[in-house]
Amino acid sequence: MSQYVLNRSGQEGLALFGLSSSGQRAALPPACTQVVAVATLASRSRCYTTRERDMETIPEASVRRLEVTTRLGPVPVRLVGQGPPVVCVHGAFVDSRIYDATATLLSQGATVVLPDLPQGAHRRAVPDRQLLNPDGIADAIADVLADVxxxxxxxxxxxxxxxxxxxxxxxxxxxxxxxxxAGCEILEHFPPRAFAPFVVGARWPVTLAGFARLLRVPALLAEPGATNILSVRGFGRSYVRDITARVLHDPGVRDDLAALIRSLRPETLLGASSRLGYLHGHAAVVWPRHDIFFPARDGRRAAAALLDTHVVWAARARTFVPVDRPDLVAAAVQRVLLTTTPG
Incomplete structure (x- = not known):
């Protein structure tokens, strides 16, 4: 911990982390100090809309729900549509609802499998945290596919x-x-360089709780606008409140997320990359043209070096491509399905 002098704006930023300082100084993990200024700017921003929008969701009548026992514990799964299987894998701090618009577009010709994996928005802490790493997540997805x-x-x-x-x-x-x-880490960029402060900060629970509070500032994730660096369309405030609740209020889920983040290593994807050759001709890459976390050069590398395909560039999309451009993601899946379905 270090001591940092804070002006009034810094005090406002600290409030998002559930912290207060006595006098003019506060003890903060170094990673927290890198986002306090952003938190303060976003909390003062007026560039978001005052009308709340919601994430597009699949009508409940169209969903088949089940819970699959995996090596990481029970995983809730939704199934939508009929046809060859498509499984949608979400990232940290979110759940499978980021794919609902994509799943709706695919549901007439595919069975879309939507697991809610233990990556920070899950409802129950995993029983064995030592298994919570990329290999463990991959094995849990395999368990889901075996079960369905x-x-x-x-x-x-x-x-x-x-x-x-x-x-x-x-x-x-x-x-x-x-x-x-559809926009992701590749090769040695695991985690992406822009995410480095949060990997360091995952050693301190206050950093993850603070990041969850930061995401609740409407201008940062819920609403469209210049300070939403993750999504052009925005997630909607009710969805953001829901996905951040577990990290804020459940110490077990917060510790799960910290353990997962600490397990991320470049060697994991570098090792996996040499075993993807069998997917040549059965793969697609959809990438945001301008994104902080997943730069365009990584999209080109993913297409050329990993999967021997071309890039479909997603205009008006940022990190969460399935939220911003579900049409492009669905179209890419349909093209790949044509290569894998006999006849």
Whole structure:
């Protein structure tokens, strides 16, 4: 811990982390200090809309729900549609609802499998935290696919869900018929460089709780605007409140997320990359043209070096491509399905 002199704006930023300082000084982990200024700017921003918007969701009548026992404990799963299987893998701090618009577009020609994985928005802490790492997440997805019994699936991954999808394809090639990467970590960028302060900060629970509070500032994630660096469309305030609640209020889930973040290593994806050759001709890459976390050069590398395909550039999209451009993600999945479906 270090002592930092804070002006009035800094005090406002600290409030988002549930902290207060006596006098003019406060003890903060170094990673926290890198986002206090952003928190203060966003909390003062007026560039978001005052009318609350909601994340597009699948009508409940169209959903089949089940809970699958996996090596990481029970995983809630939603199934939508009929046809060849497509599994959508979300990243940290969110759940499978980021794919609801994509799943709706695919549901007329595919069975879309939507697991809610233990990556920070899950409802119950995992029973064995030592298994909570990329290999463990990949194995849990394989358990889900085995349980639903639909055969090899086209796997879609966004954010660090794309990284987990690559690990799944490397570890369980019998479960994967095709792969769609929709903006994610690749090769040595695991985690992405821009995420480095939070990897360091995961050693302190206050940092993760603070990041969850930061995401609740409407201008940062819920609403569209210049300070939302993660999504052009925004997630909606009710969804953001829901996905951040567990990290804020459940110490077990918060510790799970910290353990997962600490397990991220470049070696994991570098090792997986050499085992993806069987997916050449059965893969697609959809990438944001301008994104802080997943730069365009990584999209080109994912297409050329990993999957021997081309990039579909997603205009007006940031990190969460399935939220901003579900049409492009669904179209990419449909193209890959054509390569994997006989006849």
């Amino acid at each position: 019994g639909l055969g090899p699936a086209v796997v879609v991954g966004n954010d660090n869900g794309g990284a987990m999808s690559q690990v799944l394809a490397a570890r369980h090639p019998d479960r994967v018929a095709g792969l769609v990467l």
